Amino acid sequence: MRALRRQALGGSLTLRQVMPSGRPDDVALLGRLLLATALAAVVGWEREHAGKAAGLRTHMLVGLAAALYTALGTIAMGVAQSDAGLRADPIRVIQAVALGVGFLGGGAISGSRSAGHVVGLTTAASVWATAAVGIAAGVGQYLLAAGATVIQLVVLRGFARFDR
DSSP, rough: HHHHHHHHHTTOOOOOHHHBTBBHHHHHHHHHHHHHHHHHHHHHHHHHHHSSSOOOOHHHHHHHHHHHHHHHHHHHHHHHSSSOOOOOOOOHHHHHHHHHHHHHHHHHOEEEETTTEEEEEHHHHHHHHHHHHHHHHHHHHHHHHHHHHHHHIIIIIIIIOOOO
């Protein structure tokens, strides 16, 4: 991720910096997808157990899709490096995932103007955070993805008692 920040600030970025071991084979990519799906399942189970609209399968699919889009983006970047006519930018992939999931999360939010009550914000935020976990797993940042999942669970479970 440090390399991604460096590129955003104008530095150059190589595929080896984004993909820890160079271009991974299909088995390694599938491992990343499985990890993202498994970590998302943990959060999805918590949301399902809490009776929320976006539960186990929704979170799993968001984590899987985020990891897959990220892996495809890094593959495209490798192809672009070998073909001078193509341009690829991993930051655009991350932005696209965040934007797309934002629309999905927006569908989970509902409110009543007369009652002044809004529901679904935490569910939308958990879906958005799950996409970020998928992105982390998609670029091979396994510890970051697992750590973010733990933090997400602490926020969802540990701080639930502080909600109004």
